[in-house]
Amino acid sequence: MDRAVFLDRDGVINKDHGYVYQVDDFEYIEGVFDACLSLKKMGFKLAVVTNQSGIARGLYTEDDFHHLTEWMDWNFADKGVDLDGIYYCPHHATAGLGEYKCDCDCRKPKAGMFNSAAQFLKLDLSASVMVGDKRDDMLAAKAAGIPIRILVKTGKTATDEAIAASTMVLESIVDVPDYLASL
Template sequence: MSQAPIRQAVVLVGGLGTRLGALTKETPKPLLPVGGRPFLHYLIEEVLRHGVQEILLLAGFRAEKLSEISALYPQVRLIVESSPLGTGGALRNAAEFLDERFFFLNGDSLFDVNLWDLASISSGATATLALRKVPDVSRYGPVALEGEVVTAFGESTGAVGEGVINGGVAVLSRDVLADFPQAEQVSIERDVYPRLASEGRMKGRAYDRPFIDIGVPDDFERSQAYIPALVRRGAVIFDRDGVINAEVNYAHRPDQIEWVPGALDAIKAVNDAGLYAFVATNQAGVAHGYYGEADVTALHDWMNAQFQARGAHIDAFAYSPYHPEGAVEAYRKLTECRKPGAGMLLKLMDAFGVDRERTIFVGDRETDMAAARAAGVEGVLFTDGDLGEALALAIARLSARG
């Protein structure tokens, strides 16, 4: 039986941040300014772009200062501990709100990994960790990994040299709470993870991706330029029909969708490379009265669920329901929102602060190429073959230029 899709992320934001001295005397560490805005805003937006529908913030120290977050991000729920409970205790305090499976993140670090790639290996594990590759594990608590199974966690082995350590991002099963000791204060890293590893109930995958922990003074200073540059990503914008799925006139139901060869691989490669993946599609069927906007949105939600189950995702979909000869008056008009106009592409790039010099639009028609030119980005014409293979070099180039 397949597992339920992950819709929730849990973020630890209750630490004292003592290593940062006076900076965190009155301010929760995740709210410290980075590049002119609170660090937590970056983290929340990174989680939300993966399609997560709810975020639980587990707060403690100066929790009242986090209350405005829910107003800015309606997907966020604040859960406050009355006294310090540790990373595991804070999770147990939120037990009644936890989904069957959820992403679990430290609120003071950013690890630029594809969350759905991590989720894709999590079946059968109580915990699945995103592991960081480091040049010398002697400074950290190393993790022993055999294939996708973590066999030891945080045990000092005297090892030196290259290895992997915990990156502060995980997929957890709610069943992990049964492994917690009875003590009020529980550290999930010290009290739970080692046991799961020793019993073969922990998985992991190593990533060679950017990481920064703002709780370390030197890295907090470095983060001021590093994080804004990191989240200014390039993008691959895909046309939909004829590029991601086979061309079917006015497709608007899941049973009409047949993936183009290599489409899922291409989207995942974009995700894994740290680029945005968008879709921009003309949907004149709405203007002609064949289906409604709700059908378009429902189909895109279904498509993203299919991608997520395979370790990939689309960050955002844009569609144009207009046509100058439409049968439905409300949609009968000529607009820049419809390709070959650049409206959809510009909207996506502006909303996400995209680096346009590292962005391409992949389409199967000259109108798509015209839209790319109008938006000031490179157009890539795809008409046949394997989409993943066709875009491999371009994705590598866009990533490398970052």
């Protein structure tokens, strides 16, 4: 069984401008590629876990999301970083439209995306790490049995609830490799 670092997308990998779905609006967090390369060299698999309620709300399509995700994945590969998995939730229980309006198991704060990744990538969640920017990221990781839950300040404002659900608060993903190396 392998260990992984789970990464939220908006606010961790890229700046969260709200419902980001176009390449022109996608702005990487400074140092994200080097940080992810360091994590890979430390033996972690990398899995992105992202709620995409913009799909549920009809703001963009799953095809739009896949186009942007493929571009992002190529950017990482060009920097020598292979992402091991990208998991997303297109649902929303109350604001969703049509088939996307449902109370699913995959939307954070539920653990569905983590459990899917663990099964497919053969991961030991008890040896894994979550890096996110909000409470729901921390709660989903906790529900999945992930012991190290790092809240970064590059996305949403760190609320008391998010801080309470995390095990460490760091400025950015850039600080994650050194923190994990110190454990």
